[in-house]
Amino acid sequence: MATKAVAATVCCSAALLNASFAMAADTAPKPSFSADPLATWQTDGIVWSLASARGVVYVGGTFTSVRPPGAAPGTKEVSRRNFAAFDAVTGELLPCAPSFTGGEGTVRALKASPDGRVLYVGGSFSHVGSTGVASAVALNTAGCTLRKDFRPAVSSTVRAIDTTNRTVYLGGDFERVDGRTRNHVAAFTPKGTLLPFEADIDAPVRALSVVPAHEKLYVGGEFERVDGRSAHSLAALNPTTGELTRTYPSWLPPDSVVKSIAYDGTRFYVAAEGSGEGVFDGRIAGRISNDAMVWKDTCLGATQAVLPYEGVLYSASHAHDCTYTPGGFPERQDRQHLLAQSPENRRILHWFPDTDEGVGKGVEGVGPRALAVARGILWVGGEFTRVNDRPQQSLTRFGSGPGTVAPVVPALSVSAASPGKVTLRWQTSWDRTTAALTYRLYRDGRLVSRQTSSSTYWHRPWLRYTDSVPAGTRHRYRIEVTDGMNTSRKSPSLNVAVPAKVTDKGAGDPWT
Structure with missing residues (x-):
């Protein structure tokens, strides 16, 4: 009798588990992408940022060359100094290849204008080709030429860029722009004129997301105070004046910082990275209309990027314990580096392409660091060296439709x-x-x-x-x-x- 009871319990438990999986699958949104990677070029260093415009994907980072799909490190390399461009659909390497050198020799932020005609580039560099610049420039996407009008003099690294039709916002480590005080955030006209917009932020800004329809500029980073008020790592500013309009005092613990912010039609999403015990490493969803928190997941493993797309929230992290997040996984001493979640309720969806964490150059290896969608294809950049257990360095992409493996x-x-x-x-x-x-x-x-x-x-x-x-x-x-x-x-x-x-x-x- 005892054996039959145990067997019945196991049987019923399995049936209930499968029923719960089926119910969740029926009601959950469906990821738009396969988990099987497409053939993609590779870089020999870290990819920090991705942007797309008019069928082209732009890649910025800390690297000296790119090589074709399948090529081993050190073989078939083509020179590209911290910047490269690819056809969004075919993945073909394009001739657009300005070199970004000097300074720390790195491109950390890319953002296209709303009409796709201009690509804004930020980082730590003093030259584009032979032209002297100061960590922020703009390129014409047609012809891949350096614009003469947008060349601000930025005193230190630019780590975030966002744009509207009328304004370009920069965030980063800097404290002066064009000889004027601008503490870690600044705003310009598209032609490069510094605007009176000003906010006194006491530490680096790492994320910007402007929502023109709601007159909000979300700012994230390592800061503790904005305009003399307590505002740990996340704040909302007036996009015209820079005035602090909202703080989020209970959203993040002291040892967590914001690495990425993105929004869809109704919500904004925050990616956090923590260090030490009792940190928050996951994602938060807030309502744009009133800045109320919608949900906060409990995953551990620093999140570097968030991207909402067609009803699903994608993220890049090294998540290793999502026990208390719906659909999540327990601590197993391994890590999952790409996730898809329901924006409605934070449930982790069954979509598990993966990378390794690579070898960081002066930074902790965390795997993927940047996400972008172009022409229905998800591009992923970072410092990884393997994708789905196969060699692939720092850049990969996933097409639409079902898997092929x-x-x-x-x-x-x-x-x-x-x-x-x-x-x-x-x-x-x-x-x-x-x-x-x-x-x-x-x-x-x-x-x-x-x-x-x-x-x-x-x-x-x-x-x-x-x-x-x-x-x-x-x-x-x-x-x-x-x-x-x-x-x-x-x-x-x-x-x-x-x-x-x-x-x-x-x-x-x-x-x-």
Whole structure:
């Protein structure tokens, strides 16, 4: 009786788990992208920023060359000094190749104008080609030429840029612009005239997101005070004057800072990075209309970028413990670097492409650091060296539609064999884009069982099937698994000799 009760409990638990997966899948939004990467060029250093305009993706970072898809480090390299451009759809390397050098030799921020005609570039550099500049410039996207009108003199690194039709905002480490005091944030006309907009922010700004329809400029970074008022890491400013209009005193603990801010039609999203115990590393959703918090997830693992797109929130981080976030995973001493979540309720969706963390140059390796969508393709940049367990450095991309890689076929084993019956077992596989997988079991080439079960990389239940066969016979069993679009190869044959009678081994022992 005890054995039957345990079996019933396991069975019912598995059924409830699969039912909960199915219910969540039916109501959750669907990610727009496959988890299988497209062929993509690579860089030899960190990608810090991405932007797109008119079918071109621009890549900024700390690197000296790029190389084709599949090329090993040091081979087939093409010179590109901290900046490169690619066709958004084909991924082809384009000839747009101004070099950004001097200073710290890095491009940290890219942003296209709303009409896509101008690309604003910020970082720490003193030259574009042979032209002397000071950490911020603009390029004409047609012809990839350096504009003469937007060349502010910025005293230190630019780390964030956002634009409207009338204003360009810079945020970063600087305290002076064009010889005037501008503490970590400044505003210009599109032609480069410094505007009277001014906010006294006491430490670097790392994120900017302007919402013209609501007259708000969200600012995030490492600061503690704005205009003399307490405003830890996140604030809203008047986009015309720079006046502080909102603080968020309970949103972030003392040792967490804001790395990225983005918004959709109704919400804004905050990405945080913390250090030490009791920090917040995840994402927050707020309502633009009244700045009320909608949700706050509980994942650990510093978040570097957030990007809402077609009803899903994508993020780049090194999440390693999302136990208390719906759909999340427990601490396993490993990390998941790309996530998709429901903007409505923070639920983590079943979309798990992944990178490694790479080797940082003077920074902690965290993997992906920048996200952008261009022509329906998700581009990801960072400091990683592998994507989905295959070599790929610092840049990758994911197309639309379902995955193209079949799940890994499980290994079959005999759980029990007795005269007239064989019980087989296997551990479920998992798929990066599909939770519910179907397992088809064959005896001697004939389909005898079809079971569907939901699994994730952190939760892979075991399945069983008891086959009724004549005593004293021999059979070959094989299994395959499908996600509905892609089907694995059949497993190697498992040869089973069915007992003719009960032996001293007992009916529960396998015969193979």
